[in-house]
Amino acid sequence: MINLHNHTTWSDGNLSPQQLVEAAVAVRLTHIGITDHYYTSKLAHSRKYVDLHRLLDYIVELRLLAKWYADEIKVLVGLEVDFSARTQLEPLLASQLLNQLDYVLFEYVADVEWYGYPLDELLAIRPQITVPVGLAHNPLARNFAPLMDAVDLVAALEDNEIFVELCPAHRNAIFAPDGRPVLHYQYPTPYNEALWAAFGRSRVLFSIGSDTHHSAAEVGVLNDAWEFLQERGLLDHLVTEHFWK
Numbered sequence: 001m002i003n004l005h006n007h008t009t010w011s012d013g014n015l016s017p018q019q020l021v022e023a024a025v026a027v028r029l030t031h032i033g034i035t036d037h038y039y040t041s042k043l044a045h046s047r048k049y050v051d052l053h054r055l056l057d058y059i060v061e062l063r064l065l066a067k068w069y070a071d072e073i074k075v076l077v078g079l080e081v082d083f084s085a086r087t088q089l090e091p092l093l094a095s096q097l098l099n100q101l102d103y104v105l106f107e108y109v110a111d112v113e114w115y116g117y118p119l120d121e122l123l124a125i126r127p128q129i130t131v132p133v134g135l136a137h138n139p140l141a142r143n144f145a146p147l148m149d150a151v152d153l154v155a156a157l158e159d160n161e162i163f164v165e166l167c168p169a170h171r172n173a174i175f176a177p178d179g180r181p182v183l184h185y186q187y188p189t190p191y192n193e194a195l196w197a198a199f200g201r202s203r204v205l206f207s208i209g210s211d212t213h214h215s216a217a218e219v220g221v222l223n224d225a226w227e228f229l230q231e232r233g234l235l236d237h238l239v240t241e242h243f244w245k
Contacts, residue, residue, distance in 0.1 A: 004033030005209020011036035012048035023216035033076040040082035055097045076102040105136040110143045126160050137167035139174045139184035141192035154198040163205040163239045166225035205239040
């Protein structure tokens with residue numbers, strides 16, 4: 001099992017990188033991804049983020065940790081980027097440091113509730129990023145139903161090699177049309193059904209991540225997303241089946 005969305009003391013997580021990896025080893029994960037927050041004005045007051053000046057140090061420290069645990073687990077170096085006006089994307093892209101990561105997660109893509117930039121803007125910068133790119137805990141059916149057909153959305157993700165994260169953590173639950181809180185990939189609408197039918201016919205890849213922030217117990221909260229993909233015959237579409245073997 002994998003968990004590719006976790007925060008540490010490099011940003012707003014409570015666990016050190018080593019504590020996080022130890023927790024992942026304890027629950028027998030094959031891959032653990034560290035995805036601390038890149039600078040966003042959302043976190044400016046707390047100062048709990050990795051800014052451009054610290055990004056290389058972050059990468060170097062996590063690469064050393066990955067070597068230390070190489071016989072037990074694959075430790076991947078990622079970053080979570082707030083895809084909105086709260087983030088200065090141009091200096092980050094110009095630095096080329098994103099391409100020294102294993103992957104990048106973009107949150108709030110096309111999410112009007114968080115003033116996220118549209119998908120087209122991510123597609124425009126995608127060629128500048130040579131590592132895998134994913135959408136973090138995105139409620140696709142809620143965000144994209146007013147914007148584009150489900151089949152067209154899947155085609156855009158497939159053509160631009162953007163993977164989709166399933167986050168089973170209730171911290172990222174959203175409200176269904178009937179007011180119930182649901183996990184973002186289980187949004188109970190015909191659009192979501194059409195979306196997952198289209199995913200099943202596509203080459204889009206998926207990841208699973210619990211968005212760990214507070215405790216080691218969060219690292220293993222993955223079963224719901226794993227079973228969701230398993231029921232749809234999509235476990236062979238996990239991004240780790242295609243990268244970082």
